[in-house]
Amino acid sequence: MSKANLNTQSVLSMKGDGYYSQKTIGAKNAIDKTKILIEAALETMPKKDVLKIADFGSADGGTSQEMWFNIIKKLKKNGDDRQIEILYTDLASNDFSVLFRTMQGMQGNDNFAYQKKFKNVFVHGSGTGFHDQLMANNSLSLGFSATAMHYVSERPCMIKDHVHMVGSNDVEKNKFKKQALIDWETILLHRSKELISGGRFICINFGIDEQGRYLGNTGGHNMFNNFSKLWKNLEKEGIISNEEFINTTFTQHYRTLDEFKKPFDDPDSEVSKSGLILKSCKTMFTDCPFKVHYNNNKSSMTSNQYAETLIPTMRSWSETVFKTALEKRDPDQANDIVDRFYNSYMNEVAINPDGHAMDYIHIVMDIEKV
Numbered sequence: 378m379s380k381a382n383l384n385t386q387s388v389l390s391m392k393g394d395g396y397y398s399q400k401t402i403g404a405k406n407a408i409d410k411t412k413i414l415i416e417a418a419l420e421t422m423p424k425k426d427v428l429k430i431a432d433f434g435s436a437d438g439g440t441s442q443e444m445w446f447n448i449i450k451k452l453k454k455n456g457d458d459r460q461i462e463i464l465y466t467d468l469a470s471n472d473f474s475v476l477f478r479t480m481q482g483m484q485g486n487d488n489f490a491y492q493k494k495f496k497n498v499f500v501h502g503s504g505t506g507f508h509d510q511l512m513a514n515n516s517l518s519l520g521f522s523a524t525a526m527h528y529v530s531e532r533p534c535m536i537k538d539h540v541h542m543v544g545s546n547d548v549e550k551n552k553f554k555k556q557a558l559i560d561w562e563t564i565l566l567h568r569s570k571e572l573i574s575g576g577r578f579i580c581i582n583f584g585i586d587e588q589g590r591y592l593g594n595t596g597g598h599n600m601f602n603n604f605s606k607l608w609k610n611l612e613k614e615g616i617i618s619n620e621e622f623i624n625t626t627f628t629q630h631y632r633t634l635d636e637f638k639k640p641f642d643d644p645d646s647e648v649s650k651s652g653l654i655l656k657s658c659k660t661m662f663t664d665c666p667f668k669v670h671y672n673n674n675k676s677s678m679t680s681n682q683y684a685e686t687l688i689p690t691m692r693s694w695s696e697t698v699f700k701t702a703l704e705k706r707d708p709d710q711a712n713d714i715v716d717r718f719y720n721s722y723m724n725e726v727a728i729n730p731d732g733h734a735m736d737y738i739h740i741v742m743d744i745e746k747v
């Protein structure tokens with residue numbers, strides 16, 4: 378199997394042991410903002426005996442836990458006593474033990490361990506990726522996914538002079554775009570099978586907004602360009618090889634609004650014919666919480682302290698990509714190199730923090746199976 382076609386499973390995992398949730402408050406803030414849309418969908422969808430919910434690409438479950446707690450609390454308060462099954466899905470390589478401990482109230486904030494707080498709520502896990510069908514036909518009332526479906530099922534090529542498709546050349550970019558379109562249709566067709574008639578799939582995905590903005594590129598520095606520049610510096614210093622640089626290709630594609638809408642725009646597409654319609658689609662900006670905190674506390678906080686909060690949030694989801702590119706090396710040596718890389722980013726932010734941030738850009742979609 379070529380490097381480009383390496384299955385996503387081996388290179389995608391978030392850093393485990395609860396690290397992901399602890400460092401990704403911004404992702405949680407974005408999820409929390411989706412609560413209103415989900416509650417509105419729950420009010421209007423057909424009421425099956427069992428309310429079956431799925432959270433696709435949930436990582437350790439920590440970032441969405443408070444939202445699910447609040448949604449379930451409201452349902453119960455409004456007299457909806459149906460049994461609720463909630464399925465957390467991620468890749469088999471995900472740290473599911475943290476997820477299950479979190480749901481049991483043994484880790485994280487036990488105030489939101491809704492499984493323990495409410496009766497008749499059943500938590501399950503599935504290690505089957507979302508490019509496959511993972512539930513029975515016509516069984517799912519509400520599918521949800523946050524910040525996960527920008528991961529493509531395979532890398533269509535390696536990116537030669539950058540680490541991410543946002544900085545790739547046109548030929549490379551088109552290959553990623555094509556793969557992402559195939560994947561998006563596949564994802565939708567599987568959700569269409571799983572959903573009950575009248576069921577909803579609500580997802581907030583990383584993408585490129587009307588102004589060309591995307592994660593870490595909202596006006597100041599471009600985070601992915603910085604990744605690329607600082608990783609290249611290590612190559613120039615002879616610390617990593619050119620092969621290792623090229624192998625550092627994120628298995629991701631940031632779709633534009635048009636790319637997200639494409640399967641719905643054509644009434645004859647497989648997706649439309651399967652009964653899925655797009656009820657709404659909009660872009661959502663979420664401030665980098667570390668930037669906000671720093672801006673509000675400049676008198677008591679040093680730029681160094683800002684860097685020490687900002688870089689770990691970037692590291693929580695990107696580290697595996699850099700480490701995997703060094704897989705032929707002794708693990709201790711690879712760890713040292715990756716530490717050095719993130720430290721160089723930290724130094725850059727500490728020297729001049731202006732314009733450094735990781736603001737989030739999501740494309741929010743509400744999809745119905747009719």
Ligand SMILES: C[S@@+](CC[C@H](N)C(=O)[O-])C[C@H]1O[C@@H](n2cnc3c(N)ncnc32)[C@H](O)[C@@H]1O
Nearest residue numbers: 404434435436440467468506507523524525528
């Ligand atoms: C950035 S995290 C987002 C986690 C959480 N949903 C949130 O918003 O904080 C992306 C997650 O998607 C998962 N993922 C990537 N590709 C996947 C796939 N094909 N099937 C299921 N999960 C996938 C990753 O393993 C990771 O846990």
